[in-house]
Amino acid sequence: MIQNALFKILMAPFSLLYGLGVSLRNTFYKTGVLKSISFNLPIISVGNLSVGGAGKTPHIEYLIRLLKDYLNVATVSRGYKRKTKGFLFVKPNMNAEQVGDEPLQFKRKFQDVVVTVSESRTFAIPEIVGEHPQTQVVLLDDAFQHRSIQPGLNILLTEFSKPFTKDFLLPSGRLREWRSAYQRADVIVVSKCPKEVSLEEKEKITTDIAPLPNQKVFFSYYDYDPPYFLFNSRYRLKLEPDMSVLLICAIARTDYLVDYLNEKVDTVRVLEYEDHHFYSNYEIANLQQTFEKWDADKKVILTTEKDAMRLELHFPFIKENKMPVFALPVRVKFHFDEGEQFDETVKEYLLGFKE
Helix, strand or coil, X not given: CHHHHHHHHHHHHHHHHHHHHHHHHHHHHHHCCCCCECCCCCEEEEEECECCCCCHHHHHHHHHHHHCCCCCEEEEECCCCCCCCCCEECCCCCCHHHHCHHHHHHHHHCCCCEEEECCCHHHHHHHHHHHCCCCCEEEEECCCCCCCECCCEEEEEEXXXXXXXXXXXXXXXXXXXXXXXXXXXXXXXXXXXXXXXXXXXXXHHHHHHCCCCCCEEEEEEXXXXXXXXXXXXXXXXXXXXXXXXXXXXXXCCCHHHHHHHHHHCCEEEEEECCCCCCXXXXXXXXXXXXXXXXXXXXXXXXXXHHHHHHHHHHHHHXXXXXXXXXXXXXXXXEHHHCHHHHHHHHHHHHHCCCC
């Protein structure tokens, strides 16, 4: 705790310099020196103020499920850590090195949805409309700081355990912008909540956020489906109290997932890497050896769906060594029976959209 406080003090001058740069950029947009582009179709942005870990991918998937049966949906992601450049339409037979793990996950799960990657969202949207003129709504992944586009509905995520109200600017903390930037949001979702949240907790967090009159605040949590076998998604695994799980993952923070698994199984061991990490041959061999040497009777290897997209690059080795690797699907749900209210907020924006 003392070391953390000392680090924040030492980094404070750098955070101030970073904050001045962010403020200058935002002032340019506010005064019109830099322009935000609006498009003649609905644009929904999902992002956060902090660096990673707020649950953007599951919330994008929630919106896809909500809209795909009624509208022609397209998504735009940066394709973080992909080894390609420029604009690409994501296809199911691509891999994570080509398009990034999250966009590939979207396309594999929702093949009727147009999924794209591009460093420039302003370039991507005309490309989407040109190739797919029937597109009726575009979902921007991790675009809260992408000020060059003016979204019609701006959804800001903030973690229950690490809200932006108690965080600091980089590098002292994890914030990409000053806390006051939350005012640009239309909807604020407190994400990754525990399964039980009291009304007192809800009121306290809402008070800390201090939403503007036009802003709505929701509280979401994760609900996990049964894990599926990497080589046959129809084969599902039931997590049981006598089971031992070796978890391999490269996500921003594993606490939420590990807490869930600890409630379901006897033992959890974690091989943890930085977010979006591409596993090396050595690391996969280490996974196999660690699993083989683990003295546990009923054991499996578990990973996230996002990690499964990167593990796919090592499928020949995993299959050859008969490694029982399962992916754990996650879904977003809302507390206080407010899922319908969230859905209605999205629908009201779409119904009221005017070109």
